[in-house]
Amino acid sequence: MYDALHRQKEVDVNEIKIAARGVQVHYGDNHAIKDVDVDIEDKTVTAFIGPSGCGKSTFLRCLNRMNDTIPICRVEGSILLDGEDIYDKRVDPVQLRAKVGMVFQKPNPFPKSIYDNIAYGPRIHGMARNKAELDEIVERALRRGAIWEEVKDRLNAPGTGLSGGQQQRLCIARAIATEPEVLLMDEPCSALDPIATAQVEELIDELRENYSVVIVTHSMQQAARVSQRTAFFHLGNLVEFGDTSTIFTNPEDPRTESYITGRIG
């Protein structure tokens, strides 16, 4: 049933990139994340799985402080990136988000050209000294986002004119164009066909060589295929966290087992 069963997963422990301790999130009165501890390793893909509404997106958004934009959202606890608390008063969330990129659940390209969608991040971060360099960055990002072939002839066409799946790959390309250290992906493949999904998964595997990737997914197969660590969330609790192969073959918690075998969710 799962590739994980057949594939020898790399399980050696890497350096910890992000360490979350005692994280609590409230939306007004709604207690969305309850006391979660997670270690996200460098050069590793971590999958967040769990039934709809269990707080996967919420927790993911804590990792680059996107929740700051929601006025009613309150985050407690500590999240350390390379040993530094990202919720420290001295931290500028803008600087943080340049290091921790994000791909959103719904594709949200800018209403600008495909080229400008990708070039925007590198431009504001001063990553290119001239047009040629910027062109190169754009092409590389689009290639890695597995969309170059489809859009190379219409880089000046609007990004919003692409199909849903193409838009999502554009957003992935946009996120990696700024070379973040951590890439957060919220259900990046929910709008993609199997071919594009395979390409994105390949990309994620490739990114793992240099980055730390966190992916939220509703597909058990995908989690098993791309991730080395898996976290299972349920009703705001982190129920189980460990090696992907262990979680899928030998879960400790009965809730995990019923979820991955399709009995709750």
Place this chain on the structure above:
Amino acid sequence: MTDATLHDGQPAPRKSSLHQLDALTKKRNAAESRFKAYGIVAILIGLFFLVVLTVTIVRSGIPAFTQTVVAVEFTLTQEQFDDAESKLMKTGAYQDYFIAAMEGKLAERGIEMDFDPAAIERLLGKIGSNLREHYRANPGDLGRPVSFELSASSRVDGYFNGRVTRDTLVESRFLMLSDLDLVDALSDAGLLKQAFNWNFITGADSGVDNPGGAGIGASVVGSFFMMLVVLVLSLPIGVAASIYLEEFAPKNRFTDLIEVNISNLAAVPSIVFGILGLAVFIQFMHLPQSAPLVGGLVLTLMTLPTIIISTRASLKAVPPSIRDAALGVGASKMQAVFHHVLPLAMPGILTGTIIGLAQALGETAPLLLIGMVGFVARGYPDGFLDGFVEPNSAMPAQIYTWAARSDVAFYDKAWGGIIVLLVFLLAMNFVAIVLRRRFERRW
């Protein structure tokens, strides 16, 4: 559970033909047709009033743009010129020559009339001095025929468009009953014609006893300077305030209070802003009275809430996912707003601004209190900067002034002024549409 109970609980689906509308569908369709009919009726009512209004305005306003002129071909010889220049009553001499020429023209067409020089003066003003000026400035015209178009008094206009009739005419120093005989004679002789009244577009207001000379040009300039002040102040202030309130301000009691007050300000009667302007700008800050600068400041106060409300609405309409996307690639809040949100909100902001400006352009009440209504601008400002501080009038104020004058001839001018004002409003709306098209690159 047996088969039988299963059957009872779940009745077989009813078979129905798609070619036959069921009762519910019929009812829904009827409701829809009814609604469409209401809509069409509502639009027709609106159109009806629009047409009535337009027709009335155009019909009543057109006379302001035309003018009766006496067109006479007239030759003055060198001897006549020298003779006239040597006389004590020089302009009188010119007038005599002119009257003689006119008598000649009438006689050619077999009309005999006795001329009273005073009647000519009542109809055509002081033609003697006009002629003298012309020949002194253009001595080359001496001895050859020159066609003169002399504008007739506005009473003559009134006689032609039916406002003045022989029955209702009150004899005055402006027009006597006998003058109308002369007018008829000139008309029969084909010496009278209707010409476009350029002076109405370009001229300044005239005195209360000279409706014919009144023009709206100076107050158009006054309005222009006021609108300049309004645009330059209210657009940046309004947009900056809305961006701050919408995107940056913390949501708390205090910002709520500000928000409520801005909405309330939009509903404050404009005359309140007028008295505020009088108290603050004129009495306290000692800015000049009747100046477009002060008018512009007052109208800015009035326009700001409109601009803020429409700007905030268009900022709100930008989907939050765009902000997330920008923040997600590491843009600062300000970059997200200025690079992504503001361009998308631009069409709405421009529309709101132009609606605000159009409202301000037609506003009279606040100008009443700062002395721009009733002020008679005799000419154009001397320079660009003087345009802001020199007392002037504004279009709606000028219209109000004319409409309030006792001489009915000014009534035409008021209608004509309304046409000019509406042309400006239409032009502004047109600009709004063009700008919206340009910015509205829906991707």
